[in-house]
Amino acid sequence: MDIEQFRKAGYQAIDNICDYFYSLGDKPLVSPVEPGYLSKLVPSSAPDAGEDFDQISDDFKELILPGITPWQHPSFFAYFPTSCTFEGILGDLYSSSVSNPGFNWSASPACTELEVIVMDWAAKLFGLSPAFYNTSEVGGGVIQTTASDSVLVAVVAARSRYQKAHPNTRIEELVVYTTTQTHALGKKAALILGLQIRVLEVSSDDEFGLRGDNLRSSLEKDKQAGLKPFIFIATVGSTSSGAIDNLQEIGQTLDNYPNIWLHVDAAWAGVALSCPEYREPLRLADINEYATSFCTNFHKWGLVNFDCSGFWVRDRKLLTEALDVTPLYLRTKEGDAGTVIDYRNWQLPLGRRFRALKVWFVLRSYGVSGFQKHIRECIDKNKTFIGLVINSKYFKLVTEPSLALTVFRLLPGKESTQAQTTERLNELNQIFFDLISSRKDLMLTKTSLNGEVCIRFVVGSSRTTLDHVIRAYNILEEEANKALQLWAEPHEVAV
Ligand SMILES: *Cc1c(COP(=O)(O)O)cnc(C)c1O
Numbered sequence: 001m002d003i004e005q006f007r008k009a010g011y012q013a014i015d016n017i018c019d020y021f022y023s024l025g026d027k028p029l030v031s032p033v034e035p036g037y038l039s040k041l042v043p044s045s046a047p048d049a050g051e052d053f054d055q056i057s058d059d060f061k062e063l064i065l066p067g068i069t070p071w072q073h074p075s076f077f078a079y080f081p082t083s084c085t086f087e088g089i090l091g092d093l094y095s096s097s098v099s100n101p102g103f104n105w106s107a108s109p110a111c112t113e114l115e116v117i118v119m120d121w122a123a124k125l126f127g128l129s130p131a132f133y134n135t136s137e138v139g140g141g142v143i144q145t146t147a148s149d150s151v152l153v154a155v156v157a158a159r160s161r162y163q164k165a166h167p168n169t170r171i172e173e174l175v176v177y178t179t180t181q182t183h184a185l186g187k188k189a190a191l192i193l194g195l196q197i198r199v200l201e202v203s204s205d206d207e208f209g210l211r212g213d214n215l216r217s218s219l220e221k222d223k224q225a226g227l228k229p230f231i232f233i234a235t236v237g238s239t240s241s242g243a244i245d246n247l248q249e250i251g252q253t254l255d256n257y258p259n260i261w262l263h264v265d266a267a268w269a270g271v272a273l274s275c276p277e278y279r280e281p282l283r284l285a286d287i288n289e290y291a292t293s294f295c296t297n298f299h300k301w302g303l304v305n306f307d308c309s310g311f312w313v314r315d316r317k318l319l320t321e322a323l324d325v326t327p328l329y330l331r332t333k334e335g336d337a338g339t340v341i342d343y344r345n346w347q348l349p350l351g352r353r354f355r356a357l358k359v360w361f362v363l364r365s366y367g368v369s370g371f372q373k374h375i376r377e378c379i380d381k382n383k384t385f386i387g388l389v390i391n392s393k394y395f396k397l398v399t400e401p402s403l404a405l406t407v408f409r410l411l412p413g414k415e416s417t418q419a420q421t422t423e424r425l426n427e428l429n430q431i432f433f434d435l436i437s438s439r440k441d442l443m444l445t446k447t448s449l450n451g452e453v454c455i456r457f458v459v460g461s462s463r464t465t466l467d468h469v470i471r472a473y474n475i476l477e478e479e480a481n482k483a484l485q486l487w488a489e490p491h492e493v494a495v
Pocket of ligand 1 (some may be wrong): 238
């Protein structure tokens with residue numbers, strides 16, 4: 001393809017993308033394809049001779065789109081929000097056009113310098129302490145691919161710091177601390193690094209957030225057993241229910257353990273810190289006082305297309321001391337002089353994408369007020385949903401709703417609930433969830449809290465209107481009625 005052919009195909013691609021967005025609301029939320037569908041349609045080897053691009057482009061529409069779940073659909077209330085803004089798409093496009101691995105400052109100065117700047121913009125947007133700003137020259141922010149990568153970097157750096165402070169530590173003694181509500185990224189990091197993991201229980205009385213006493217007693221027990229906890233992965237806004245660990249109590253407890261790293265994972269909820277009214281409930285003051293590192297994903301609720309995970313540390317040296325390997329061919333005079341940031345030393349891989357561009361585009365186009373408006377509107381729509389659930393004769397909130405997330409379950413009338421076992425109620429909610437899942441016009445996910453099967457409802461798309469929320473609620477009532485009838489009949493279900 002030459003430049004003029006690209007011009008033509010590029011205009012065509014943008015037209016196709018616009019058509020996709022115009023028709024998004026009419027698409028089925030569940031892709032109709034069966035596993036292996038694509039291998040029946042696409043040859044098993046690359047073509048010998050090059051093909052016509054019109055044909056290739058048509059095949060995206062014909063073969064690929066049917067197998068795409070439309071996460072940007074206005075009736076997508078599942079998992080967590082996944083941002084996709086036109087500003088972000090254009091940022092990715094320009095970034096591709098100057099494709100380069102940006103590992104050192106000198107590899108492309110603008111890539112590093114823009115990231116340094118937008119990560120400070122973001123730190124200010126979220127109210128993070130100036131200690132986390134890149135301009136502090138001590139702490140700083142970097143864009144990682146995902147929250148899982150952010151946590152892996154934190155665990156590697158925390159381990160390195162611990163081992164430097166306690167040189168005789170054996171790897172088998174090291175323990176990663178999490179709770180039952182920590183995202184699976186904790187387990188994954190421990191698995192990758194071959195480390196033990198401690199999973200602390202949390203209680204529904206504390207809205208599934210960890211308390212300081214629980215952490216303290218476990219740390220003491222482990223210490224007596226000769227084990228070496230070295231990082232606690234705390235959560236602000238758990239995936240299941242939006243649970244928030246008690247960071248003040250945790251921070252005070254960890255004050256007695258100066259070599260235990262406190263990582264705060266706020267992957268989906270953290271962007272709500274952009275609104276001052278959510279800073280107290282999301283424990284911003286404690287994050288600023290106690291966190292060694294903090295992570296929130298722009299690519300979830302933060303208007304920037306996947307992938308883009310914001311990661312901040314209080315002390316950048318903790319990263320570079322753990323991750324800096326500088327063979328001769330990567331040495332530069334700017335790097336040696338220490339006048340620039342070489343982001344390759346703040347992450348696991350060498351090369352990196354130019355993601356700062358899409359953050360820059362989004363933050364400039366929306367402005368702080370536009371970003372806040374997006375967050376507030378999603379939360380307001382969820383408030384309407386919460387109102388409907390509270391006044392409903394079918395549903396009950398399982399835990400206090402969190403921002404744009406509501407966790408609820410179906411109950412067989414308020415009086416008869418007591419008489420039912422947990423198993424029977426789980427059966428009912430499983431039947432209910434199966435009925436919802438078989439619909440093509442909305443999507444929700446389920447979770448389990450304290451052994452209870454529950455349904456999650458999350459608002460996150462800027463395309464979701466109040467009408468979509470009310471329509472979704474009405475569908476849920478309709479399916480609840482059916483579920484109650486099926487449940488009352490003798491049947492078998494797998495929970
Ligand atoms: C979604 C989520 C993650 C995982 O995010 P990735 O960026 O996909 O790794 C981690 N923690 C929480 C609380 C999440 O909601």
